[in-house]
Amino acid sequence: xxxxxxxxxxxxxxxxxxxxxxxxxxxxxxxxxxxxxxxxxxxxxxxxxxxxxxxxxxxxxxxxxxxxxxxxxxxxxxxxxxxxxxxxxxxxxxxxxxxxxxxxxxxxxxxxxxxxxxxxxxxxxxxxxxxxxxxxxxxxxxxxxxxxxxxxxxxxxxxxxxxxxxxxxxxxxxxxxxxxxxxxxxxxxxxxxxxxxxxxxxxxxxxxxxxxxxxxxxxxxxxxxxxxxxxxxxxxxxxxxxxxxxxxxxxxxxxxxxxxxxxxxxxxxxxxxxxxxxxxxxxxxxxxxxxxxxxxxxxxxxxxxxxxxxxxxxxxxxxxxxxxxxxxxxxxxxxxxxxxxxxxxxxxxxxxxxxxxxxxxxxxxxxxxxxxxxxxxxxxxxxxxxxxxxxxxxxxxxxxxxxxxxxxxxxxxxxxxxxxxxxxxx
Amino acid sequence: xxxxxxxxxxxxxxxxxxxxxxxxxxxxxxxxxxxxxxxxxxxxxxxxxxxxxxxxxxxxxxxxxxxxxxxxxxxxxxxxxxxxxxxxxxxxxxxxxxxxxxxxxxxxxxxxxxxxxxxxxxxxxxxxxxxxxxxxxxxxxxxxxxxxxxxxxxxxxxxxxxxxxxxxxxxxxxxxxxxxxxxxxxxxxxxxxxxxxxxxxxxxxxxxxxxxxxxxxxxxxxxxxxxxxxxxxxxxxxxxxxxxxxxxxxxxxxxxxxxxxxxxxxxxxxxxxxxxxxxxxxxxxxxxxxxxxxxxxxxxxxxxxxxxxxxxxxxxxxxxxxxxxxxxxxxxxxxxxxxxxxxxxxxxxxxxxxxxxxxxxxxxxxx
Numbered sequence: 046x047x048x049x050x051x052x053x054x055x056x057x058x059x060x061x062x063x064x065x066x067x068x069x070x071x072x073x074x075x076x077x078x079x080x081x082x083x084x085x086x087x088x089x090x091x092x093x094x095x096x097x098x099x100x101x102x103x104x105x106x107x108x109x110x111x112x113x114x115x116x117x118x119x120x121x122x123x124x125x126x127x128x129x130x131x132x133x134x135x136x137x138x139x140x141x142x143x144x145x146x147x148x149x150x151x152x153x154x155x156x157x158x159x160x161x162x163x164x165x166x167x168x169x170x171x172x173x174x175x176x177x178x179x180x181x182x183x184x185x186x187x188x189x190x191x192x193x194x195x196x197x198x199x200x201x202x203x204x205x206x207x208x209x210x211x212x213x214x215x216x217x218x219x220x221x222x223x224x225x226x227x228x229x230x231x232x233x234x235x236x237x238x239x240x241x242x243x244x245x246x247x248x249x250x251x252x253x254x255x256x257x258x259x260x261x262x263x264x265x266x267x268x269x270x271x272x273x274x275x276x277x278x279x280x281x282x283x284x285x286x287x288x289x290x291x292x293x294x295x296x297x298x299x300x301x302x303x304x305x306x307x308x309x310x311x312x313x314x315x316x317x318x319x320x321x322x323x324x325x326x327x328x329x330x331x332x333x334x335x336x337x338x339x340x341x342x343x344x345x346x347x348x349x350x351x352x353x354x355x356x357x358x359x360x361x362x363x364x365x366x367x368x369x370x371x372x373x374x375x376x377x378x379x380x381x382x383x384x385x386x387x388x389x390x391x392x393x394x395x396x397x398x399x400x401x402x403x404x405x406x407x408x409x410x411x412x413x414x415x416x417x418x419x420x421x422x423x424x425x426x427x428x429x430x431x432x433x434x435x436x437x438x439x440x441x442x443x444x445x446x447x448x449x450x451x452x453x454x455x456x457x458x459x460x461x462x463x464x465x466x467x468x469x470x471x
Numbered sequence: 472x473x474x475x476x477x478x479x480x481x482x483x484x485x486x487x488x489x490x491x492x493x494x495x496x497x498x499x500x501x502x503x504x505x506x507x508x509x510x511x512x513x514x515x516x517x518x519x520x521x522x523x524x525x526x527x528x529x530x531x532x533x534x535x536x537x538x539x540x541x542x543x544x545x546x547x548x549x550x551x552x553x554x555x556x557x558x559x560x561x562x563x564x565x566x567x568x569x570x571x572x573x574x575x576x577x578x579x580x581x582x583x584x585x586x587x588x589x590x591x592x593x594x595x596x597x598x599x600x601x602x603x604x605x606x607x608x609x610x611x612x613x614x615x616x617x618x619x620x621x622x623x624x625x626x627x628x629x630x631x632x633x634x635x636x637x638x639x640x641x642x643x644x645x646x647x648x649x650x651x652x653x654x655x656x657x658x659x660x661x662x663x664x665x666x667x668x669x670x671x672x673x674x675x676x677x678x679x680x681x682x683x684x685x686x687x688x689x690x691x692x693x694x695x696x697x698x699x700x701x702x703x704x705x706x707x708x709x710x711x712x713x714x715x716x717x718x719x720x721x722x723x724x725x726x727x728x729x730x731x732x733x734x735x736x737x738x739x740x741x742x743x744x745x746x747x748x749x750x751x752x753x754x755x756x757x758x759x760x761x762x763x764x765x766x767x768x769x770x771x772x773x774x775x776x777x778x779x780x781x782x783x784x785x786x787x788x789x790x791x792x793x794x795x796x797x798x799x800x801x802x803x804x805x806x807x808x809x810x811x812x813x814x815x816x817x818x819x820x821x822x823x824x825x826x827x828x829x830x831x832x833x834x835x836x837x838x
Binding site for chain 2: 368408413415
């Protein structure tokens with residue numbers, strides 16, 4: 046031991062089986078039930094208790110999510126509307142309104158921060174709370190978890206499912222057990238036991254690839270994990286492997302991540318009418334994506350040093366990574382490279398998707414350049430355009446060719462966050 | 472073709488030519504080395520279509536002929552056999568056989584006629600310099616070349632010849648290095664500028680030794696060639712317009728500070744530990760007789776260090792990429808250096824006051 050230092054004894058937490066005492070670690074997972082559909086039912090009272098399916102605008106044919114009433118008929122996310130109607134003829138189609146969902150989600154997240162600042166926005170309708178350090182303030186974990194549930198209802202008018210345990214993975218598993226409007230507690234000292242018979246692939250973060258690897262090593266249920274040396278997982282998956290090993294034993298060490306890390310890439314993609322071969326149409330889509338990417342780069346004062354451009358045909362993605370002469374936040378430059386890409390790599394294959402992503406992002410103009418720094422006119426123009434669009438809405442002013450752009454509505458990205466670079470509704 | 476040589480004699484030329492052969496090739500034959508035995512001279516050639524190296528061994532007896540074979544495999548075989556072994560090499564057209572002691576190897580061969588060699592060409596200019604001098608010139612500048620920049624003409628080194636001076640300039644757009652040596656130019660013609668590709672520069676500086684041996688440099692419109700007693704190194708030139716380096720080298724820099732090179736280098740190295748790993752920014756702050764260097768990173772960690780200097784002007788604060796400063800300082804060899812600055816939007820210049828022909832420019836960062 047180093048002289049002059051003393052180790053403070055570990056905090057003693059009372060283990061109370063009636064859940065009245067303090068826990069070593071307490072994590073809550075809040076999962077909004079059928080979030081988008083619940084909001085639509087809230088806003089349209091006549092839809093309450095009836096099967097509602099959200100689609101991407103009126104034109105969308107794929108179900109983004111649906112109410113529990115619809116699920117009872119066998120309607121599922123990802124189903125075509127036509128198929129869903131076969132299961133449930135009275136299904137109500139509700140065009141998605143992502144701006145409203147994002148606003149309500151932000152409100153919920155803010156209200157959760159009244160309980161603890163340690164809130165991790167996991168997706169638009171899910172959040173983790175680390176309530177370990179607020180037990181003295183708000184009471185036992187079970188009491189706090191109940192308060193979380195009440196608070197969400199008060200902030201949004203929508204029920205949610207809550208899972209409470211001593212780690213993220215078990216909390217998330219718990220929330221899933223009882224839906225909708227559920228409340229499930231798995232105290233940390235029984236987590237390992239409760240997970241024993243659970244198939245490993247039921248846990249969040251264990252995908253089929255990892256699952257197949259584990260199955261090949263004789264592990265299909267969490268309880269079998271202890272027999273497998275942690276080094277086997279570490280050798281194959283690195284730190285993630287070590288985490289998975291612990292996760293299955295109810296000891297997921299992952300902390301709550303409150304800081305939104307700066308994005309590594311900013312990109313936009315869209316589905317084009319299936320089988321498009323018209324160059325003009327493809328160009329309009331790519332131009333549209335370029336301008337969206339550029340506007341978002343500028344909003345966050347970032348520049349891309351590299352660019353990914355891709356189009357998807359039946360054979361898969363045709364794409365290129367382009368290193369840019371200078372880092373840019375200008376849609377015209379991005380679109381220039383899109384056309385260059387089409388010239389070089391597109392052989393007229395029928396396409397159904399396009400993607401433009403700025404890579405290797407860095408804050409604008411840190412390193413100054415020895416030779417010319419032209420393009421100041423473009424910078425001024427972009428800045429004015431941003432101000433106009435900021436006031437009157439996206440693409441209130443835009444290059445004329447974008448008059449023919451896709452009118453498919455924006456959607457919420459899986460990585461949406463209530464603030465920072467990811468707060469946008471795409 | 473047939474010859475027998477000691478392992479050690481065969482290794483050196485194979486190492487030389489293999490250094491230009493790319494690990495992955497578009498044409499299979501580019502993985503090969505060309506072997507030619509003619510008039511008792513065994514000639515080795517390697518190429519990547521941009522750079523070609525030829526080297527030879529004299530007084531080799533055997534049967535004349537030529538063939539090409541995978542360079543890497545032939546080198547690995549020669550490395551792997553016992554030291555001082557006599558290696559016998561012979562070909563029957565489609566195969567190349569190697570015998571060393573009891574080891575036997577048969578390699579696939581391709582005909583020499585298919586090997587893409589550069590034509591013999593007419594050179595318009597020829598100068599002779601010391602190998603050591605040329606090596607120093609390249610080492611002082613080449614680190615500032617761009618790497619895979621879309622401005623392809625920056626991915627190389629500018630050599631400028633005229634008025635009895637051979638000048639090398641390299642820049643990646645953020646910093647610039649310039650150095651020069653005196654040479655005897657043949658004809659007093661106009662100034663010639665060539666841009667030599669990055670790879671050629673990196674390779675040739677490995678070929679050059681520190682001795683007083685001479686190397687002949689030859690130029691024409693499209694090619695550059697360096698020729699020593701042992702090897703001939705030919706490279707295509709980059710066809711492009713190098714930026715006007717002379718214009719940026721004449722900035723108005725009114726703040727001048729004398730510094731001990733080792734001292735400032737060590738201070739920067741210490742501070743650099745806590746810079747942002749990606750942008751590597753440090754702040755140089757000038758105040759009364761003091762230079763303060765500070766850095767911080769996204770984890771909110773901070774470093775600060777001070778140097779006593781002789782300075783009495785306004786207080787100035789300028790940000791730089793610490794790597795650019797350190798690379799320039801490392802390649803200046805003298806004890807003293809002169810740092811010239813102006814403001815946060817102008818480049819700074821680093822040079823050794825005793826050797827003012829080598830200059831480094833670094834543009835600031837906005838921090």
